[in-house]
Amino acid sequence: MSEPLRLLLVEDSPVDAELNERELRKAGLAFVTTRVEEEAALVAALEDFRPDLILADYHLPGFDGLRALAICRERMPATPFIFVTGAMGEELAVESIKAGATDYILKDRLARLGPAA
DSSP states (O other): OOOOOEEEEOOHHHHHHHHHHHHHTTTTOOOEEEEOOOOOOOOOOOHHHHOOEEEEOOEEETTTTTHHHHHHHHHHHHHHEEEEESSOOOOHHHHHHHHHOEEEEEEGGGGHHHHOO
């Protein structure tokens, strides 16, 4: 049996984090998670937890999703990074993909999360 996926959730809402986890379970993925909501905790999780996949909200307290993406790309450039957000217009979505995001999923369309992961 393979190791479970190490999933890092960059999310300030425990409810939204649980919704993401539930959707991934429905897709049949086995995983362990760590949730962070601050920049320093993100950096520590990248070093200590070494995630296989990063799911991030765009709006976070103290920093935004593009900053989170930049930190992740600098420290773990090959790790998939998917925005899961409720607020991302077309321009911001394009900017995030150009900055290195693997994908983005709107929170009202979480059914896309399993196939994207």
